[in-house]
Ligand code: SF4
């Protein structure tokens with residue numbers, strides 16, 4: 512499964528760029544996440560592609576945890592992202608347990624640009640950031656014409672084009688991780704993980 516490893520490397524390179532672009536906009540606009548917040552992770556409907564979860568699935572395989580995660584996920588209720596560790600009973604505070612390997616959407620969600628139906632660029636900001644930094648949000652809207660935010664759709668397209676067969680279809684994040692783990696484990700079971708063979 513050298514091909515999966517090559518794809519994962521490309522995805523991680525793109526992640527690095529996306530994190531820099533979206534992080535830089537968050538910093539300059541003053542619209543960074545609220546410290547300790549994990550509200551958006553407390554939701555199993557976050558959508559990711561199998562490709563987005565591939566680097567994490569390979570990492571879990573490499574550290575001998577792929578089977579373990581797969582079993583846990585088949586047994587879990589799926590009330591939140593399986594990778595989220597709650598720090599409060601309501602699930603609004605917490606941390607990502609796989610921060611380095613988190614999918615693309617988690618690097619772009621929070622503050623991102625999008626286009627309206629009439630194709631005008633506008634700003635999408637999560638309700639927690641909006642509520643905690645209303646003045647910064649207002650400033651960012653005012654300066655949209657001179658400081659355009661990075662576009663979520665473009666980010667998604669850049670990841671998807673690395674491999675459309677795994678990157679185009681979006682599904683709930685836990686389901687995407689299960690599919691990525693199954694792909695990795697299936698190829699490993701057929702001995703194609705590190706022998707350079709390319710499986711579909
Ligand atoms: S992968 Fe991490 S950052 Fe993304 S939703 Fe899950 S816990 Fe949150």
Ligand code: SF4
Nearest residue numbers: 544545548551621637
């Ligand atoms: S994007 Fe919003 S909800 Fe998610 S962690 Fe940041 S502040 Fe919290």
